Amino acid sequence: MNMHHEQRMGGLSSAAAQNGLLFGTAVCTSDVLAQPLTRAILRDCSIVTPEYEMKWDAVCPNPGFPDYSAADELVSFALANALAVHGHTLWWHESVPPALRTEPEKRFREAAMDHLQATVTRYAGRLHSWDVVNEPLEPADGRADSLRETPFLSAFGPGYIETAFHQASLLDPAAILVLNEMGLEYASPAAEDKRRQMLALLEREKSRGTPIACLGIQSHLTALEQPRNHPELRTFLREVRAMGLTVMITELDVSDHLCPRDRRRRDAIVADTYRAYLDLVLEETEVLAVSTWRLSDDRTWLNGFRPRPDGAPQRPLLYDRAIRRKPAWHEVEHALSKERQPGSDEAPP
Numbered sequence: 001m002n003m004h005h006e007q008r009m010g011g012l013s014s015a016a017a018q019n020g021l022l023f024g025t026a027v028c029t030s031d032v033l034a035q036p037l038t039r040a041i042l043r044d045c046s047i048v049t050p051e052y053e054m055k056w057d058a059v060c061p062n063p064g065f066p067d068y069s070a071a072d073e074l075v076s077f078a079l080a081n082a083l084a085v086h087g088h089t090l091w092w093h094e095s096v097p098p099a100l101r102t103e104p105e106k107r108f109r110e111a112a113m114d115h116l117q118a119t120v121t122r123y124a125g126r127l128h129s130w131d132v133v134n135e136p137l138e139p140a141d142g143r144a145d146s147l148r149e150t151p152f153l154s155a156f157g158p159g160y161i162e163t164a165f166h167q168a169s170l171l172d173p174a175a176i177l178v179l180n181e182m183g184l185e186y187a188s189p190a191a192e193d194k195r196r197q198m199l200a201l202l203e204r205e206k207s208r209g210t211p212i213a214c215l216g217i218q219s220h221l222t223a224l225e226q227p228r229n230h231p232e233l234r235t236f237l238r239e240v241r242a243m244g245l246t247v248m249i250t251e252l253d254v255s256d257h258l259c260p261r262d263r264r265r266r267d268a269i270v271a272d273t274y275r276a277y278l279d280l281v282l283e284e285t286e287v288l289a290v291s292t293w294r295l296s297d298d299r300t301w302l303n304g305f306r307p308r309p310d311g312a313p314q315r316p317l318l319y320d321r322a323i324r325r326k327p328a329w330h331e332v333e334h335a336l337s338k339e340r341q342p343g344s345d346e347a348p349p
Contacts (some may be wrong), residue, residue, distance in 0.1 A: 012318075012329070013046035015337035019282070022128075022289035023085060023336060026051040026251070028299075029070050031075045036323045037296055044318075047084040047128060047289050049250070050074045054087055055095035056115050059084045062110055063099050066124060075123060084128035086250070086291065089180060090116050091164050092134035093150035100310050104298070105155040112152065116164060120171040129176035129288075131216055133161050133167045137181060137201065139193050144206075146197035160203075162210040169211040176288065178203075178210065180216030180250055183235070195236040202243060214288060215240055218251040221277060223269045224258045228276040237284035237347065247285045249278075251293040253300065253316045254328070257308045266315055271327035278335035 009075060016023035031037055041048070052058050053070040060066045060261030078085045090094065091112065098310040120130070122235050125317040138148035147153055152160045167176055179202075183194050198215070205212055254273045281287060294300055296319035303314050313321075 011044040012333055012336060013044055015333045016046065016290065018337045019340065021282075021287060021335065022041055022047040022107065023338060024084070024086070024289060024291040025295045026291065026293050028074050028084045029076060030051060031299075032073065033290055037299075037319075038258040040295055040319060040323055042081055042083075044295070045083060045229065047086055047291065048074070048078050049086040049088045049291055051088075051294070054119065055092065056096065056302055057097045058251055059119065060097050060115060065098050065210060066115075066118060068119075070211045071123075075126060079126065081330040085123075085126065085282050086178075086248075086289070087119075087123060087127045087130040087175075089131035089134040090119060090168065091152055091160070093148065093152065094135075095106035096151055109155040113167070117171065120168050127172065128129060129178055129248070130168055130172070131178050131180040132164050132212075133246070134216075134327050135182055136179065137191070137194055137197055138163060139197055146194075146201070148320075161212075162204060162208050165210045165212055166203075174273075176246075178214045178216040178248055178250070179212050180218065182218040182220065184217050184250075185221065185226070185230075185233060187230060187232070192232050195232065199236070199243075202240070202245065206243065212245065214248055216247045216248045216250040217281070219249045219277065219281075220253055220255070220293070221249055221273055222255045222258060223266075223273045224278060228252075230280060232272070234280065234284050237281060241285045241311055247281070247287050249281060249287060249290045252277075253293045253302065253318050254291060255302050255306050257302070257306050257316055261308075261310050261312055263315065267327045270316060274328050274346065275335050278332065279338070282341060290332075291349050292317060293321055296323055298322055 024045045026049045028051050050071055053074055075085055092241040100108055136148055137146050140147040140151045147158055156163055164271040168177055183191055254270045255268050257267050259269050297317050299317050300314055301317050302316050320326055
């Protein structure tokens with residue numbers, strides 16, 4: 001199912017390319033066979049992220065017996081169709097295989113290093129980027145450094161981020177290494193605290209020589225909660241840029257669980273949320289890629305995680321269940337292709 005680049009003209013990837021960006025989405029092995037969704041992915045995307053298939057518990061449901069067949073299938077599909085691949089995710093507390101959660105720290109440490117080394121080695125030289133560590137911060141856990149209490153922190157100590165990035169860099173020196181985090185984009189005192197703690201974490205890691213090249217901002221937004229003007233987020237993005245780091249928007253979607261039931265109004269609010277958010281982030285920092293967390297409404301995780309009170313299915317993505325473009329598709333296209341003045345390289349005041 002090879003599709004040449006010229007056939008992607010008019011899709012979101014060509015809009016993004018006008019500003020030197022990649023546009024992509026999360027995919028599963030079922031998507032590879034799901035026409036017309038596959039056609040939409042190939043038309044619109046220049047990068048894909050395996051939603052589940054590279055996670056530790058997906059690869060190793062039985063520790064010691066890794067199965068990379070599903071991940072291999074997605075990587076082969078992507079490379080056959082000239083799509084870049086973003087590896088997701090090497091170390092994440094929620095994808096630890098259940099059998100390892102109660103293991104002694106020494107055994108966990110060995111298993112975590114084995115998994116990282118085997119996974120990166122398998123795909124080295126073929127991936128654009130990796131989420132090396134996912135969701136390392138949780139200020140509510142009460143540590144002075146705001147690191148989340150996880151098996152990785154327990155087994156390695158607070159140097160686990162440095163360990164993971166150095167190992168990934170050794171094994172796949174050409175890949176862009178990403179620290180991926182949730183909740184940095186919200187408008188709340190807790191989110192502002194998390195932004196401050198993330199800047200402190202990045203400063204600490206940079207001073208140690210940890211090879212973090214890029215900050216992944218997940219961007220699971222909620223329509224009617226995400227502000228159009230978000231000065232705290234602007235300031236944060238400017239500070240990230242001043243540190244010499246790029247940004248990837250890694251898991252973008254817009255929950256409509258607070259929106260009115262009327263489909264046309266809902267779709268308009270969701271579309272406006274996409275446009276305002278992308279305009280802000282793309283103005284303030286050097287973004288490498290924008291990826292949505294799936295492409296069509298029938299594939300969203302949000303109905304299970306954050307159902308609407310009225311029971312109507314959520315409409316958080318760019319295509320509806322029949323793979324028709326929604327207003328959000330057009331607003332994302334406008335935001336990606338919008339001509340912008342190159343940002344100042346000076347540190348913010």
